[in-house]
Amino acid sequence: MKRLFLSLLIVLLLTGCGGKKTADLSPLEILMKTSEKMKTLQGFQVAIETSGAPAYLDLEGTLAISGMEGHYVAPDNVQATVRVIAPGLVVEVEVISIGEDIWQTNVFTGQWEEIPDNWGFNPSSLLEANAGFPAMLATDITELQLTKDVELEEMPGKKLYLISGEMKGDKLYDLTALIGPDPIDAQIWIYPDTFEVQRAILHESAGDPENERTWQIDFWDFNNTIEIEAPDIG
Numbered sequence: 001m002k003r004l005f006l007s008l009l010i011v012l013l014l015t016g017c018g019g020k021k022t023a024d025l026s027p028l029e030i031l032m033k034t035s036e037k038m039k040t041l042q043g044f045q046v047a048i049e050t051s052g053a054p055a056y057l058d059l060e061g062t063l064a065i066s067g068m069e070g071h072y073v074a075p076d077n078v079q080a081t082v083r084v085i086a087p088g089l090v091v092e093v094e095v096i097s098i099g100e101d102i103w104q105t106n107v108f109t110g111q112w113e114e115i116p117d118n119w120g121f122n123p124s125s126l127l128e129a130n131a132g133f134p135a136m137l138a139t140d141i142t143e144l145q146l147t148k149d150v151e152l153e154e155m156p157g158k159k160l161y162l163i164s165g166e167m168k169g170d171k172l173y174d175l176t177a178l179i180g181p182d183p184i185d186a187q188i189w190i191y192p193d194t195f196e197v198q199r200a201i202l203h204e205s206a207g208d209p210e211n212e213r214t215w216q217i218d219f220w221d222f223n224n225t226i227e228i229e230a231p232d233i234g
Contacts, residue, residue: 027144037195038134043073043225052213077228078123097124112231125175141165161190
């Protein structure tokens, strides 16, 4: 009987000292766990949609991005289809980025080519675990507010954390040349069981209604990977 009592006592003590329960975590603790989780993923699928003021990919302001969908594979590889709006034209461009090297299919010919020097957007930089968006979750969002048991319309019945706050825009701008550099209103939907980000909405306003822009970033198919290789550009 004494042995049974001692065993039960040890179990209770270990349970009580096991750290905070998920339900007791603060918004910052949730974001830190989420950041660490995203850093461990081998890959995922990602989709980006933008609305509002145009986000130009070139210095001349003739090519604007309207969306992107593709695969991220750790540590810094992306293969995606990017929707581009040009004067009188909407076209899909294939993009491969491996580290700092980027290739695209030509807007007009469809042939693979190295990315032009005046094209600033590298999706690998945005998604890279240790310096991109996953790392910024733990360090670059302030004025945090947490709402529990939130559902997304696309995932009925799936209860999520929703964390809102203000995200620094300068680092995002350095990574993308598209988002920022002013502070950004951020909303992050996180699955409590795994701390995987399901959706992020970044709203740029800077007090100027004419230049407001919203980015919706969706993540899914976690730890799914594909082979990403540099294209043959002849």
